[in-house]
Each structure stands twice: as C-alpha cells, then as structure tokens.
Amino acid sequence: MSKYVVKCPRCEEVQDPYALHCENDDALLRTEYSKKQIETSDMPGIWRYIDWLPVNGIIEEGTGRPVTYKSEGFAKELGLNDLNITFNGYWPEKGAFIRTCSFKDLESFPTMQRLIERDEERIMVVASAGNTARAFAHVASITGQKLLLIVPKNSMHRLWTTDDDTSSICTVTVEGDYYQAIAMAEKIAAKEGFVSEGGARNVARRDGMATVMLDAVLTTGSLPQHYFQAVGSGTGGISAWEASMRLLEDGRFGNNMPRLHLAQNLPCAPLYSLWTGIELTGRCPEEMHDDVLYNRKPPYSASGGVKDALDDTNGMIYGITNKEAEDAQKLFEETEGIDILPAPGVACAALIKAVETGEINADDSIVLNITGGGQKRLEEDFTTKQLDVGLTVSPEDPDAEKKILEKISEFFNEGGC
Structure with a gap:
C-alpha cells in the first residue's frame, strides 16, 4: 500500500497525488494516510511528523518546527489554567528554530520536497503578502529551485532573508493588494515553463500547517477543547481541523473535536463578514494592524473549506480591532518574554475576548497558535537582508505579463534581476 492517497472529500474519488482540483466538484482535495496512528521520527524539524506529510524524503536543512509549551505568564493574566502555546518562530531557548519567524515555513518545505521528488524543473510561482514569500525564498535558497515571487509593493518590507545565496529567486512587485498579486501569479503560472505552488488547494501546504495541531496534541497528550488562530484565507484553520480528524481516528488522544476560534482584523475581514453576515467598510488593507x-477571496464555501470546518467544530470567527490587537500583542510579549509578529496579536486578542464573553472557561484546554515570532531575537544571532526587486508592474498595465516574462528570461539567462 502507498503511503497516502489524495481523495476528494465530496465525491470520494482518488485523484492524482499532485492534483489541485477534483474534476467533479470544487472540493479541497485531502490526503488519506495509510498509517492511522502517527509515530514521531528522529528526523529534524517538521520532518519528525513525516508519517502525515505527503513526501517520501526530506530537506535536511529544514530544522524548524512548531514548539508547544504550557503558558504561565499570559495564562495567569487571563485566568486560564490549561493554556498551551504553539510557537512558530525563532526562540532557541524554547527549541524553536524557524529562521523566517513564520509558520509559513511549515508549508514551504513539504511543498518544495514534493517538487524535488517530481524532478520538477519548471519555475515555481508564489504569490504572497510577505510571510509566505519569505518562507519559499528561504527553502529555494537552500535547494536552488527557481522561484518567482509576486508580492504587493507595500509588502516588500517583509521580504528579508538570512540566506546568502538568493540567485535562484526573482521578485516582482505589484502596485496593488494581495489578491491582485495572486491574480497576476495565476496568469504567469498558467504559462509553459511555470508551476503554481497551489495555495490552499495544495495538500502539502495544508498538511505542513497541520503539524501545529500535531505538535500540540503529541506534546500535551490529548486533543484540546479550543484552538485559536488569526487567519487571512483561513487555510490554517482548515489544516487544524484536518489534523484533528486524523488524530481522532488515531484513537489515542481522546474523542473531542477541538472548537476552532479564528480571528480576523477589522475592518478588512472577509471571512468574518461571510460568517456573521455583517458588512464592513474601510480602506483595505491600509487600515489594518x-x-x-x-485575502479578498478566501476558500470559504468550497467543500472542505472554512465554512465546513467551522460547522463541524462548532467554531466561530472574531472581528478584532487594531487597538485590541496591539494591546494583546504587547501583553503577550510582556508576559511570555518573546516578541511576536502582528498577526498572532490578533489571535491573542480573540482569546482575551473569548475569556471576557464566557466562550471558554478557566479550566478548558486551549491551544493558541502563535503563527510568527522571534524576529527581534533572530536579529541577535543573524544578519538579515532585503531581497532585491527585479520589476514593479501595475495590474492595470496590459503589458504587465509580457514585462514579467521578459524579466524572468533575463534573470535566469543572465543571472540576476
């Protein structure tokens, strides 16, 4: 029997293992692993969960992984007795070594490993608001895989790296938002010689993110009652749900499906609007923490998407203001002793709100996903540098695609943007 199959959860037909879509419907394809009880390996980083990753080999330099520990300071401030924090970032004192300081590393390494196993020579195209691009740039620097990053111009400050060799990475910025970067990337990825990383439909990305829940449960020994995370597309929430289903089937960690508590940043919160029916107005993304x-087009209503995950877990979505997020981020940093990125500050604010409204009780078991942190701590140990920008295009420019293709040809034929 093969290690895994990729199936459509709606029609239940087995698909090509590298497929991104089912021919019959819009469902998010899902991996089914032959090993129903996970055993951690002695491999480094994320690869300790290789039983439930859709890969056969590893990238040995990928030594980062989630690290779960029981909170004392933040938990005490909130009056919680069983708060477990799963930290994704750089905090060597806790055994956390994600060099990009973001849980997007959990997606990029298994995705890249699958490309290697396919002997893929096409240029991978990644659209990102910053953190995903940084993660894929890191793994591409390690492997030498040709990579085209397409990011909003205003997100370039997030494209830093600690790697010396970035010669396989060409970066293009778009004068627009994340969705416009995605649209441009899809056009380029559809052309000969390019391959898309797949976004939310890529099972390697979702199963990589699912290691957050795996680490939490294998560390604590049981499935939590509640899971908190800040989300853009909601893919991280879907991943936690899928991991929970596998852990329930494993049978050793209880029979409780964790309740998803997903958080978005007001006023630019499409998932929150879809879930609550509340229409929001504001300048997006300029007015965000x-x-x-x-993400203007999250996978909400697709089979196996965000709505299904929330329905199945009795979940909810919180709308968090900038001030709530800023205050929560500051409180976390003061009580836990590590800096975190702004996004997990939104998750911290959702947890505070859930305590205040009685959605959770003091003795409930809780996992809080800190999706990124330790950048200030990283800068004590490493020198960071910005990625070079090869080209900036306007989404309104009818020649934008042509300009990008010309720049890519120049970059990979002449050795630099």
Whole structure:
C-alpha cells in the first residue's frame, strides 16, 4: 500500500497525488494516510511528523518546527489554567528554530520536497503578502529551485532573508493588494515553463500547517477543547481541523473535536463578514494592524473549506480591532518574554475576548497558535537582508505579463534581476 492517497472529500474519488482540483466538484482535495496512528521520527524539524506529510524524503536543512509549551505568564493574566502555546518562530531557548519567524515555513518545505521528488524543473510561482514569500525564498535558497515571487509593493518590507545565496529567486512587485498579486501569479503560472505552488488547494501546504495541531496534541497528550488562530484565507484553520480528524481516528488522544476560534482584523475581514453576515467598510488593507491577514477571496464555501470546518467544530470567527490587537500583542510579549509578529496579536486578542464573553472557561484546554515570532531575537544571532526587486508592474498595465516574462528570461539567462 502507498503511503497516502489524495481523495476528494465530496465525491470520494482518488485523484492524482499532485492534483489541485477534483474534476467533479470544487472540493479541497485531502490526503488519506495509510498509517492511522502517527509515530514521531528522529528526523529534524517538521520532518519528525513525516508519517502525515505527503513526501517520501526530506530537506535536511529544514530544522524548524512548531514548539508547544504550557503558558504561565499570559495564562495567569487571563485566568486560564490549561493554556498551551504553539510557537512558530525563532526562540532557541524554547527549541524553536524557524529562521523566517513564520509558520509559513511549515508549508514551504513539504511543498518544495514534493517538487524535488517530481524532478520538477519548471519555475515555481508564489504569490504572497510577505510571510509566505519569505518562507519559499528561504527553502529555494537552500535547494536552488527557481522561484518567482509576486508580492504587493507595500509588502516588500517583509521580504528579508538570512540566506546568502538568493540567485535562484526573482521578485516582482505589484502596485496593488494581495489578491491582485495572486491574480497576476495565476496568469504567469498558467504559462509553459511555470508551476503554481497551489495555495490552499495544495495538500502539502495544508498538511505542513497541520503539524501545529500535531505538535500540540503529541506534546500535551490529548486533543484540546479550543484552538485559536488569526487567519487571512483561513487555510490554517482548515489544516487544524484536518489534523484533528486524523488524530481522532488515531484513537489515542481522546474523542473531542477541538472548537476552532479564528480571528480576523477589522475592518478588512472577509471571512468574518461571510460568517456573521455583517458588512464592513474601510480602506483595505491600509487600515489594518497586519495586512497579511487580508485575502479578498478566501476558500470559504468550497467543500472542505472554512465554512465546513467551522460547522463541524462548532467554531466561530472574531472581528478584532487594531487597538485590541496591539494591546494583546504587547501583553503577550510582556508576559511570555518573546516578541511576536502582528498577526498572532490578533489571535491573542480573540482569546482575551473569548475569556471576557464566557466562550471558554478557566479550566478548558486551549491551544493558541502563535503563527510568527522571534524576529527581534533572530536579529541577535543573524544578519538579515532585503531581497532585491527585479520589476514593479501595475495590474492595470496590459503589458504587465509580457514585462514579467521578459524579466524572468533575463534573470535566469543572465543571472540576476
């Protein structure tokens, strides 16, 4: 029997293992692993969960992984007795070594490993608001895989790296938002010689993110009652749900499906609007505490998407203001002793709100996903540098695609943007 199959959860037909879509419907394809009880390996980083990753080999330099620990300071401030924090970032004192300081590393390494296993020579195209691009740039620097990053111009400050060799990475910025970057990337990825990383429909990305829940449960020994995370597309929430289903089937960690508590940053919160029916107005993403959480077209209603995950877990979505996020981020940093990125500050604010409204009780078991942190701590140990920008285009420019293709040809034929 093969290690895994990729199936459509709606029609239940087995698909090509590298497929992104079902021919029969819009469902998000899902992996089914032959090993129903996970065993951690002695491999480094994320690869300790290789039983439930859709890969056969590893990228040995990928030594970062989620690290779960029981909170004392933040938990005490909130009056919680069983708050477990899963930290995704750089905090060597806790054994956390994600060099990009973002849980997007959990997606990029298994995705890249699958490309390697396919002997893929096409240029991978990644659209990002910053953190995903940084993660894919890191793994591409390690492997030498040709990579085209397409990001909003205003997100370039997030495209830093600690790697010396970035010669396989060409970066294009778009004078627009994340969705416009995605649209441009889709046009380029559809052309010969390019391959898309797949976004939310890529099972390697989702199963990589699912290691957050795996780490939490294998560390604590049981499935939590509640799971908190800030989301843009909601894919991280879907991943936690899918991991929980596998852990329930495993049978050793209880029979409780964790309740998803997903958080978005007001006023730019499409998932919150879809879930609550509340229409929001504002300048997006300019008015956000963290614009990485803004995705205009999230996978909400697709089978196996965000709505299904929320329905199945009795979940909910919180709308968090900038001030709530800023205050929560500051409180977390003061009580836990590590800096975090703005997005997990939104998740911290949702947890505070859930305590205040009685959605959770003091003795409930809770996992809080800190999706990024330790950048200030990283800068004590490493020198960071910005990625070079090869080209900036306007989404309104009818020649934008042509200009990008010309720049890519120049970059990979002449050795630089």
